[in-house]
Every structure is written in C-alpha cells, then in structure tokens.
Amino acid sequence: MRHARMVRAARLPYLEAMHLGDALSARARSARQGPAISFEFFPPKTEAGWAPLFRTIAEFEALAPAFVSVTYGAGGTTRDKTHALVLRIRRETSIEPVPHLTCIGHTKDDVRRILELYAMNGVETILALRGDPPVGAKFHSLGDFERAEDLVRFIRVEGARLGVHGGRGFAIGVAGFPEGHPETPNTLHQLEHLKAKVDAGADYIVTQLFFDNNAFHDWRERCTLAHIRVPIVAGIMPVPSISGMQRMADLAAGTRFPAALLRQLEHAGNDKVAVEEVGIAWAEQQCRDLVAHDVEGIHFYTLNKSDVTKRVCQALELPRANSSANIKV
Numbered sequence: 001m002r003h004a005r006m007v008r009a010a011r012l013p014y015l016e017a018m019h020l021g022d023a024l025s026a027r028a029r030s031a032r033q034g035p036a037i038s039f040e041f042f043p044p045k046t047e048a049g050w051a052p053l054f055r056t057i058a059e060f061e062a063l064a065p066a067f068v069s070v071t072y073g074a075g076g077t078t079r080d081k082t083h084a085l086v087l088r089i090r091r092e093t094s095i096e097p098v099p100h101l102t103c104i105g106h107t108k109d110d111v112r113r114i115l116e117l118y119a120m121n122g123v124e125t126i127l128a129l130r131g132d133p134p135v136g137a138k139f140h141s142l143g144d145f146e147r148a149e150d151l152v153r154f155i156r157v158e159g160a161r162l163g164v165h166g167g168r169g170f171a172i173g174v175a176g177f178p179e180g181h182p183e184t185p186n187t188l189h190q191l192e193h194l195k196a197k198v199d200a201g202a203d204y205i206v207t208q209l210f211f212d213n214n215a216f217h218d219w220r221e222r223c224t225l226a227h228i229r230v231p232i233v234a235g236i237m238p239v240p241s242i243s244g245m246q247r248m249a250d251l252a253a254g255t256r257f258p259a260a261l262l263r264q265l266e267h268a269g270n271d272k273v274a275v276e277e278v279g280i281a282w283a284e285q286q287c288r289d290l291v292a293h294d295v296e297g298i299h300f301y302t303l304n305k306s307d308v309t310k311r312v313c314q315a316l317e318l319p320r321a322n323s324s325a326n327i328k329v
Helices: 020-029 047-061 079-092 108-120 148-162 187-199 213-225 242-251 259-268 272-292 307-316
Strands: 006-009 012-015 036-041 067-070 097-102 125-129 171-176 204-209 232-236 297-301
Touching: 020 036, 020 171, 020 204, 036 047, 047 079, 047 307, 067 079, 079 097, 079 108, 097 108, 097 148, 108 148, 125 148, 148 171, 148 187, 171 187, 187 213, 204 297, 213 232, 213 272, 232 272, 259 272, 272 307, 297 307
Parallel strands: 036 067, 036 297, 067 097, 097 125, 125 171, 171 204, 204 232, 232 297
Antiparallel strands: 006 012
C-alpha cells in the first residue's frame, strides 16, 4: 500500500511506496506473512504482442504480487520496450514494476537519463545486472561499468540525488547464482563478487532459477557465512515443456536438472499435459520446501505465460502482498 506522503523527482509528484528491501525484511521477521511472491515478464517482440501480454499481467495482478520485474535485452537491445512496459505497468495496474538495468552498452549519462525517467514516474526499485553483450560484441569494450557492483554504486548515488524514497535512493536488487556462474568457476570468488554488490548498496538478491533446493539451501548458508545479510528471493520456473526446459538449460547456463525430475519427465514422454503436470508438481514441491525454510521471497520466471505459474501460486495459498500495508511495495 502506498504511503500518503508525496515526494518529488524532476517535477512530477508521486506517492512514495514502501522500500522493497524493508518489505522483504519484514516478511523474514513474520512467519504469518510467508514469502513475498513476484513474477518476471519480458517486453513483447511485436506490437501484436502487447495486448496478450497485458491480459496475462491482469491475471497475475489478481494474485497480488509484491512486484514484477521486466527484463532488458542483451546490451540494452530492448531498452525502449522495457521502459514502455515498465511505465505502462506503473500507470495502468496496481503492481509495482521493477525494471532490469544492465551495465553492458551503457554510459553513465545513459543510466542517469534512465534513472531520471523512472524516478519521475514513481518507479523506485531497480534490478541491477551486469547483463550480456550482444552476439559478437567484446564485453570489456562496452559501456562505463565493468561490473554490476559499479552500476549498483552509481544507482545508489543517483537515487539519493533524485530524492527517491525521501533521499534514501532506489531500492536495488542484484542477481545471485546458487549453482554457480559459468564465467566464475571458483565458488569462493563468486561469493566475493556477490558480497561486493551488497557492500556497494544492494538491498536484496534475486537468484537465477534452480531446480535443486539442496543447492539453494547450501548456497544461502554460505551467503550467511560470508556476512551477506540482505533478503534473498529464490528464483523458480515451472518446467513448461521439454523444449522449454532445453531453452532454460541454454539461457541459465550451469543450472542442474536433478535425476528425479528428469526421470519424471522421461516417464511423461511426449504427453504435453503430463509434462506440464510434472513441472507444476515439482515447482510446488520446491516452493513448499522454501516456505518451510523461511525464504524471504519467491520469484517466478513466467515466460510471459500465466497458466502454469498461476496454478503453482494458487496451490500454495500464500498470504497476498496487499493484505497488509507493510508488504505492498
């Protein structure tokens, strides 16, 4: 629920929302509330895709998520569409949008203008990512930011300058990789990179999707040992199909598929309905285990489709984000 206090960024007044880091921390302190639920969308590729996407978003709005994130193409290739989707969600729904923002291909002036646009329109949370370069590009030749921690530090300063959250600045999320990152095989270095992002000003972590909860729990404990104290939101994607799982393996390099899951999918064979049921049951089992372990949030990678993810959320029967003024962000 938005607070009544008004703030200004540029010249446009808007209602200040609760800081997302605070909202997630509040859930961690209250077993009654359960984890925050959120969803990821990506901008439509064509004009014809906008109407179906917003019908999907309307279906998710009924689940009262704490927020939804909007992806950013490699090297900012969907920049304009990302901005358009974020601002439309902000204007036309009750959902709080969280835009992805990446280092690759951006100068400080680029990012400054983007942050000014968001602040002016009441968008108060950013998911700061290193991102991927466009195909064929050299990573280090693009932009003013070498690492996500550099982007986090810049967003923190600019958000304060713009008066977001009363001068506290944007709430900033960063990525975490429970099963490791393919570019950093040394797992100790991976945690050092994550700690650097938190120390630079990150308020919460959203993980890469995973199917093995044991890997997540172990990684979460290692985060604690590394003195990473911000809320962690677990990334879940119900397997939609065999082809969808193969795409996931490509996009989320390093993600492991447990033998038990593969065995169930093999048993389902070419039966699309049976495969979907396996995906739903596995994701529901993952989520119940995460709830039992007091995870602060569960973030669903939706592929812009509502049916499978909706069924998982409805089966969990978790308290809705807008059931308490302390949770709506």
